[in-house]
Amino acid sequence: MPIDPADLPAVTHPEQLPERMGIEIVKLSLDEVVGTLPVTGNRQPYGLLHGGANAVLAETLGSTLSALHALPERFPVGLELSCTHHRSATEGVVTGVARPLHVGRSTSTTEIVIVDEAGRRTCTAKLTCLHRDTEPRV
Numbered sequence: 001m002p003i004d005p006a007d008l009p010a011v012t013h014p015e016q017l018p019e020r021m022g023i024e025i026v027k028l029s030l031d032e033v034v035g036t037l038p039v040t041g042n043r044q045p046y047g048l049l050h051g052g053a054n055a056v057l058a059e060t061l062g063s064t065l066s067a068l069h070a071l072p073e074r075f076p077v078g079l080e081l082s083c084t085h086h087r088s089a090t091e092g093v094v095t096g097v098a099r100p101l102h103v104g105r106s107t108s109t110t111e112i113v114i115v116d117e118a119g120r121r122t123c124t125a126k127l128t129c130l131h132r133d134t135e136p137r138v
Contacts, residue, residue, distance in 0.1 A: 005029060005068055018060045021053060025064065026095075033065045033098045039089050048088040054114055054123040055083050061098035062110035062127030069103045074131035076108065083125040092117040098127075106131050 005028035021042055027034035035057060042053035059081055066076035094114050102109040107130055114123040 058112040058125035066108040066129040070131040076129040080128045
């Protein structure tokens, strides 16, 4: 039984990477998780949004979606992430939308589409999470 989005534990915390990068979750549902990331502060040396920033946004959104489906009985952890960067973003905010491709008892796979402020696709990512029986140790 999926968890109610209102019961999801805090997605961000000041010492965690998504918070440091300025990621904001703007929509939580079992069908999709939407979040934003500012380009400012997340650029590579040539002034473009760093590809690793896209990966952090994708994994944050995909893992959150997996958590909505797996918790509280199982605990999702990232197993594989792939990102294809289609075009660069140089300013503003990018928005990612994570939607489930597969949700099973032991794994889930999510597609994450990231677009710039003009709605142009900048990255397509796919995340597969393993749903563990035990909570990961900190």
